[in-house]
Amino acid sequence: MTDVQETEVLILGGGINGCGVFRDLCVQGVSCLLLERNDFCAGASAASSRLMHGGLKYLETGEFRLVRESAEERNRLLRNAPHYVSPLPSLVPVRSRFGGLWAAAARFVGADAKMNDRGGLILGLGLILYDLYGRRFRAMPRHRMLGRKRLDALVAGLSGEIIGAGLYYEGQISHAERLGLELLLDGEEMHPRSRALNHAEIQRVEGGVISFMQGGSVHRVKPKVIVNAGGAWIDEVNDVLGIPSRLMGGSKGAHLVVENPKLLKALNGHMIYFGTADGRVNLLYPFMGRVLIGSTDHRIEHPDDAICSDEEAEYLCAVVGEIFPGIPVTPSQIRHRFSGVRPLPRADGDIGMVTRDHSIVELELGSGTPVLCLIGGKWTTFRGFSEQAADRLLDLLGKRRVRKTDEMQIGGGRDYPRGDARETWIGERAENCSLTPARIGALLSRYGTRLDRILPQLRGGETPLVHLPGYSREELEWLCRNERVVTLADLLQRRTAIAISGDLTPEVACEVAEIPARVFEWDAARKRAEIDALSLSSAGEPMTSEKEASRHSG
Ligand SMILES: Cc1cc2nc3c(=O)[nH]c(=O)nc-3n(C[C@H](O)[C@H](O)[C@H](O)COP(=O)(O)OP(=O)(O)OC[C@H]3O[C@@H](n4cnc5c(N)ncnc54)[C@H](O)[C@@H]3O)c2cc1C
Incomplete structure (x- = not known):
């Protein structure tokens, strides 16, 4: 000791x-x-919908302070973490002009009312307020209401019941x-x-x-x-x-990352944020070349029990049909699923209404x-x-604040080159190493300006992974040595986006495991245990949460 x-x-x-x-x-x-x-x-923090958002739906519960704070923090994050947080054009579909008025009034006064239809009027009013709350440090355009014709020009294949949509902007975080x-x-x-x-x-x-x-x-x-x-x-x-x-009370939420090129194309870079027939709010948006669908909202007794069940996965696949009836989403398209527990204060009643x-x-x-x-x-x-x-x-x-953090850039977001400066930044690095400008650009998007610390390790050239050539052995070795990696899951799920992007297959897991095994001198049994702890199906999809897997493996 x-x-x-x-x-x-x-x-x-x-x-x-x-x-x-x-x-x-x-x-x-x-x-x-x-x-x-x-x-x-x-x-x-690994299980969120990855939206840096003002919380449009909190307007319905009258949580104006939270909406203002969230919208301002979203705007700050777009500046302070530009390497990972970017604008996400978002659409709320409308099925009627006046729907949702009574339910909105009831929710506003704290009554337990389901809202499966946010009509054009209520949405338009909400988005005006939302723009107002997000006006400080504004970083993105104001909202617009779209009729069906203009909506079709943006997103194809929407349900015939949708008469228009509100277009507004949120932030999305890639590497939370x-x-x-x-x-x-x-x-x-x-x-x-x-x-x-x-x-x-x-x-x-x-x-x-x-x-x-x-x-x-x-x-x-x-x-x-x-x-x-x-x-x-x-x-x-x-x-x-x-x-x-x-x-604490807890609400479990699950997400899927699905491989569905037709859906990805239809979204055309937009998030669809929609009320479902059963009165919930769900979302889908393009994420790392695939589509992220979320999320459920179930009361849960113990946070360690949070896994995305097959039932939830089927629900999330099916709910897309309410928006895109002609684009089937099936469990066989799932490449990754994840779930977590919203840390909410203990409260009775509808979990969706808890602050x-x-x-x-x-x-x-x-x-x-x-x-x-x-x-x-x-x-x-x-x-x-x-x-x-x-x-x-x-x-x-008994101390005093010496500095505020509101304008402090984070990690690889510091001096992140944007616009024309990006090409110059990449060109300067390309002159001094064997990496192509395209590769430096990809790594800049992955690590921000923190890449300057990684590049010396890559100067002598890279060995791309056989099963995932977008990553190299040298890159992953640097992460193991410099970023507090202890387990294989740390590397696959949190230092890189290999798992969350849906690229984690059993072959990738085995190939990547060789790298920490060499760096940390794992024996064969430890390496096997690290792979087993990921609990991957043959399709690469994690069947249980990492916590569950570690409990099962004792
Ligand atoms: C489904 C879902 C969707 C969400 N979507 C969004 C969204 O789109 N946008 C948004 O802004 N927010 C979203 N959230 C909310 C957001 O993710 C959480 O509010 C936030 O991540 C909470 O962070 P935290 O640090 O309080 O909790 P956590 O991230 O859970 O951190 C708590 C940590 O404590 C550790 N811990 C537990 N016991 C011990 C111990 N004995 N000793 C040491 N450590 C311990 C745990 O391992 C854990 O890492 C979502 C949440 C969920 C679940």
């Missing part, structure tokens, strides 16, 4: 909210240690998990005594000293303040801390150490929520 290490703040949980608080505190010169039981951004990691790496660079550790499990608490296991040994830390950023696991974390709580806003609950260890629990929050709003939490932590530590 090691000596007791002192730190000002201990953050438990490395989802986007834990990562955001870590970065903000490092910027203020506060020492912190972040412990993540699994990998960074492996919980809800990488952006979380970049926040941590930025934080560590700004405050070299702060550290974020993944695959670190807390064991017990005694007199304000927390013991945790990482890399096979036990460590001890004595923080002045603790942040519980455990997301849907906040109550479990509090149990381990010896302060039982019942703060998506964030709040902080303050508890205390027996020793008197304050524990701040970060409840709820969207991926989109992580920066604002982190700022709120960091301000309270600074109060508790």
Whole structure:
């Protein structure tokens, strides 16, 4: 066992909210240690619909503060993380002119009313408000209402029942998990005594000293303040801390990535955000050359039980038929499925109506150490929520904020070249290495300007993977050595987009596994266990969540 290490703040949980608080505190010169039981951004933060959005549907529940904050944070992310966050033209189909008026009024006053039709009038009003809330730091065009003819010119094959649509803009994030990691790496660079550790499990608490296991040994830390950023696991974390709580309720949501070229072509670069016949809201949009479909919304008792069931997958395939009746989507087209639990505050009633806003609950260890629990929050709003939490932590530590984070660029988004500057940036790098401009461009989109750190490893040339030539052995080896990779899943699911894009087949998994096996000197049994933990079907689709798989394999 090691000596007791002192730190000002201990953050438990490395989802986007834990990562955001870590970065903000490092910027203020506060020492912190972040412990993540699994990998960074492996919980809800890996399971979102990947929209950086203002939350159009929260207008219906009257959550105007949340809509304003989300829209502003979306606009900031488009500037601060331009390597991963980009505009997504979005359409809400309309089936009537006046539909949804009563249901909207009922939902606005908190009544439990299903909305399966948002008519043109209600949608138009909503989008005017949405534009208003998103006007600060505006980064994208205002909305337009389209009649059927203009809609057909954008998206072909829509159901004959659709009479028009509202066209507006959201943000979409490609590499959400990488952006979380970049926040941590930025934080560590700004405050070299702060550290974020993944695959670190807390064991017990005694007199304000927390013991945790990482890399096979036990460590001890004595923080002045603790942040519980455990997301849907906040109550479990509090149990381990010896302060039982019942703060969280959870809503499971699942997504599919499907291979359907006809659907991809029909979407023509747009998201369709639509109310379903059963009163839910679903979405589909082009994602890394395939189509992402989501999401379900089911109350769940324990977050570890979240898997995308066959029933949910069939539902998500079928629901596309309400929009594109002539384009069948079948389970055989699924290339990836994922699910996670929205960390919502405990509440009764319709889970879809529970607030998506964030709040902080303050508890205390027996020793008197304050524990701040970060409840709820969207991926989109992580920066604002982190700022709120960091301000309270600074109060508790008797310190003052030295710098805001609202204009701080993140990781590979720093000095990201746009427009004509992109070609110049690529050309300058191409002169000094053997990579083609096209390859440098692809890597720039994948890693942003962080690519400058990777290029020295690639200068001598690359060996493309046999089963996935868009990735090279040298590139993946660099990630293993420099980006806190511990497991094969870390590499396939979070440092790269291999899994989420639907490119993960059993052959790819076996070929990629050779790389960490060599870097970390895994024996054959460990390598096999890492592949088995992915629990892939013969089509490459994960059949259970990674957590489930690890439980099954003991
Ligand atoms: C289906 C779905 C769709 C969504 N869509 C969107 C969207 O499009 N846009 C948007 O903005 N938001 C979306 N969200 C919401 C967003 O993803 C979450 O609100 C956000 O990711 C929560 O982040 P978090 O850090 O609080 O939780 P998490 O990401 O779950 O992080 C909590 C972390 O705590 C760790 N942990 C648990 N126990 C311990 C322990 N004992 N010690 C250490 N660590 C521990 C977990 O492993 C986990 O990594 C969606 C969520 C879901 C589930």
